Amino acid sequence: MKENKTKYSVLGILSYGPMSGYDIKKFYEQSIAGFWSESYGQIYPILKRLAKEGLAIKSVQKQEGKPDRHIYAITDEGRKALQQWLVEPVGRHIGRHEILLKLIFGRQIELKESMYQIERFRDRQQQELTEIRQLKKRFKTDAADNPNMPFWQLAFDYGEHVNRAYIQWAEKAIGALRKMKK
Amino acid sequence: MKENKTKYSVLGILSYGPMSGYDIKKFYEQSIAGFWSESYGQIYPILKRLAKEGLAIKSVQKQEGKPDRHIYAITDEGRKALQQWLVEPVGRHIGRHEILLKLIFGRQIELKESMYQIERFRDRQQQELTEIRQLKKRFKTDAADNPNMPFWQLAFDYGEHVNRAYIQWAEKAIGALRKMKK
């Protein structure tokens, strides 16, 4: 059962409630931008497919002065398919860490250039860490009663742990490069 | 200058010395499997392209009883192109963390299933951490005089930091789920 992750990410979002493709895109951007994203070029065709496969049903909501909203709702069948996917072991996945790729070829450039790379990386992850903490707080107050909250907290926690590790590594690496210079 | 990362990963490997596509594949598998990988379906066409663009030159090494080796060597132009890419800031990249995707939809399945997911994840990262440490040691003794060594150490260090963070998070998350159960 080697199945499309994007499909299940959309189906999973629909498990939170009926939504349009536009809403789904927003969800990616505003909630899980830190660890997942999809473009319209993926979302709309997948919604069509989900409807064809009976995993979701479409209904059209007419609006004045704005385009119609095509709302998709997960079906029982869809929920079953999602559940099946959720319990499947996740396969090993190689995250492509471009910063490391650039580092290991560092002998080709000046040391200070590698340092800049790591500094930029550190700053970005620092910013991301700040954003995660803000999001975490916002969720805690805005949706304290949401039954999905505990799971979300785990995800935020993950982001905090990983980004802290990135930053710690970056500091250490910058120190090591400074020593190399001498 | 939005250019193909795969191309530069191949070019970077060639900066270590002349190699065949087969060698390059091995390099991915034996050295940087933790943070980058490419298939033959990418490697061979890219080598062809590099030669066409003058960034590498090909020569054929005949062997007895084995297929010929098509050796590619980086050119001065190739080295320049690589250097240019190396100093370019790395763009933000969203690693697709499937484990998180499965977690945030966790309400759809039994709590213990989410726990299994995290336990499997923790065990895998634990194993990866062990492998990184072994690789680190092996490199330290095997190639102590290699001028690229300091950069490699930074990459190993990265792997250690990140995997430690994964494991710590996993322990914490399992604890949180255990509490939820009660």
Place this chain on the structure above:
DNA sequence: TAGAGCATGTAATAGGTTACATGATTAG
């Protein structure tokens, strides 16, 4: 004698982004 290693490559397919097309409303 089966399987792994050596070694090159292509074709089919899947996964994913970007640009384009359309067009009204609203906020600055």
Place this chain on the structure above:
DNA sequence: CTAATCATGTAACCTATTACATGCTCTA
């Protein structure tokens, strides 16, 4: 008046994996 937001979708284009094709040698 300009830009953003709302809203749907497609086509062209990259990026990447998997399966296939070939064929010899060495090891278990």
